[in-house]
Amino acid sequence: MCGIVGIYNHPEASRLAYLGLYALQHRGQEAAGITSSDGGKLYSHRQMGLVADIFSEENLNRLIGSSAIGHVRYSTTGASNIKNIQPLKFTYAHGGIAVSHNGNLTNAQFLRKKFEQEGSIFQSTTDTEVIIHLMAKNFDKDLHTRIVYALGQVEGAYSLVFLTETKMIAARDPYGWRPLVLGDLNGSPVVASETCALDLIEAKFVREVEPGEVLIFSEKGTESFKPFDKPKKKAYCIFEHVYFSRPDSEVFGRNVYETRKGFGQALAKENPIEADMVVAVPDSGVPAALGYSEESGIPFQMGLIRNHYIGRTFIEPTDNIRHFGVKIKLNAVKGLVEGKRIILVDDSVVRGTTCRKIVSMLKDAGVKEVHFRVSSPPTSWPCFFGIDTPERKQLIAAQKSLEEIRQFIGCDTLAYLSEENLFYFQKNYDEWFCDACFSGKFPISLKDHPDISNSKSFKIK
Ligand code: SF4
Known part of the structure; x- marks a missing residue:
């Protein structure tokens, strides 16, 4: 349960990311963050709470540059604390990189354990961080190669947006569990979890980011890659339509309302x-x-x-007053x-x-x-x-x-x-x-959850 947004090459990038997060607030109310780039350096602001409470004129002014990515979080993997707020930002051999992730990896614990045994130190407890560790282990000069190397080894659900000093990258897992759409704001590319975020900033809906697609936005323009084998079946999350997405959004090509x-x-x-x-x-x-x-x-x-009007700060009355x-x-x-x-x-x-x-x-x-x-x-x-x-x-x-x-x-x-x-x-x-929460038919085996994978009701469609 998270929402992601990214905008490339727009003078108001961080403010637009902020508005995009506002529209995606229903996807996570625990914490939010924005990372921007001015072409030479990454700037970040992350905090627990609601978007409206976190960002002020002052901290948005500090998020300078013409590209920005953002995230609203509801924790699924990783405890609820400041270290786990996204975008996660790192410096590695190739410079700075930040990432926002919606979805859950199903082999992250397996990979993390392996890396920790090899001496890696993690700065958060999120599943997302293994993607950056995998990228850091690949020394190819080309960013696309490093991303494909990393995503080729993770399993499960991911809709991602990365930001480096000069590029923005969007990626969606080959099963397409979580939505991710591509928009256009007067020539500046925008990606977001749902179309309601594009509507708010008046960006034109272009298309969905396809399952298994990696999009790179750079000075060269927008490049699309489909580096992964297509699975026989997709696994769009039906729960997005049941409950999760906003009714004014178009999700998986259909209006939620x-x-x-x-x-x-x-x-x-x-x-x-x-x-x-x-x-x-x-x-x-x-x-x-x-x-x-x-x-x-x-x-x-x-x-x-x-x-x-119930905010996170609501204080429950004590039992001796009454139970509301x-x-x-x-x-x-x-x-x-x-x-x-x-x-x-x-x-x-x-x-x-x-x-x-x-x-x-x-x-x-x-x-x-x-x-x-x-x-x-x-x-x-x-x-x-x-x-x-x-x-x-x-x-x-x-x-x-x-x-x-x-x-x-x-x-x-x-x-x-x-x-x-x-x-x-x-x-x-x-x-x-995917309808596994209703049927028990999980579309992939779950490396981090062998108890479920081995249960009698586990069926691969
Ligand atoms: S359909 Fe159910 S099990 Fe499948 S991704 Fe959605 S919520 Fe999860």
């Missing part, structure tokens, strides 16, 4: 029920709830209101929902604890019946490719039956979208998408 609405329509066809209104868990459940409402003819109502629970974020519109039968729509259920609190809050507000509908299949497996899901034993769908989950959540009926309908919009979906 439209997809979510389609999931809701499919959910209504598969799991109809009589009710007075359809209510979304805001904000991520809204497009699917609208789809459910449209398909079923049952009116959509804003029965739950979200507080948008989910009410800090959400509240029921009592006058609207009291005495009513509602269809409650959310995008996914992970541990089940939040849904349980929401259902209990609705019942406290006088709701007669809560029919809970989930616009994705049961999440039964953890993700190893860059989405922060808990261990299997904490995933409710891996531990309980449908009826047990219903009882735990406290709703009157419960239904999930089927795996078949998750991909209703894509022909031959298993050739294009």
Whole structure:
């Protein structure tokens, strides 16, 4: 769960990177950073917190130069601390280099252990740093050769943007797990995790960076390389469409809002029920709830209101005041929902604890019946490719039956979208998408997780 951005050859590079990160804030709220280059030196500012709190006029003024890359972080690999904030910046035999990474490598621990046994010293605990160690071990004069050497040895998910004193490089793994798009701002190339970042800075969408593609931006212009063997199947992350990406983005060639609405329509066809209104868990459940409402003819109502102003600095009241629970974020519109039968729509259920609190809050507000509908299949497996899901034993769908989950959540009926309908919009979906967190069919073997690779449900598609 991270967002990356890069802009090459623009006089306002670091400010544009800052705006790009603003648009990508939903991809990570733990920390953010920008590294810029003035053609001779790299400048960096990285800090814990939200983009708006981290960057000031003063520190943006210090990020001089006409190229910049940025990162918003939600930790998946590596603890939450200042050393792990990206872009990671290094000096090696070939000068300075910085890198922003979205995704998770599945053999980083294996490589790191090997390098540490050979005497390497790491400055962070992120998986990303092994890429730089691999580049440093290759002494070829050519940057492209060093990058291909390094990426040829890592496994798993990566959408990357590198910055050197004179070049910017974008790369996406051959399976295409995480999105990465190429844009153009009056002749200056821009790369970003999602198109919503291009929209904010008014850059034109050019195309997706293709799976397995390495793009080098330099004085010579933009060069594209496809140095890796194509895997038989791609592994675009379906969870980007279920929950993760912003609904106004185009991801893997499709609008996220439209997809979510389609999931809701499919959910209504598969799991109809009589009710007075359809209510979304805001904000991520809204497009699917609208789809459910449209398909079923049952009116959509804003029965739950979200507080948008909860920052990271929120201090939980002590137990002796009272336990506010989910009410800090959400509240029921009592006058609207009291005495009513509602269809409650959310995008996914992970541990089940939040849904349980929401259902209990609705019942406290006088709701007669809560029919809970989930616009994705049961999440039964953890993700190893860059989405922060808990261990299997904490995933409710891996531990309980449908009826047990219903009882735990406290709703009157419960239904999930089927795996078949998750991909209703894509022909031959298993050739294009990863759905391992639902199906347990991991597209590659997981070197750092032999326990999962050896489990009975592990299947390579
Ligand atoms: S396991 Fe799930 S969340 Fe992870 S990449 Fe695959 S579809 Fe996405």
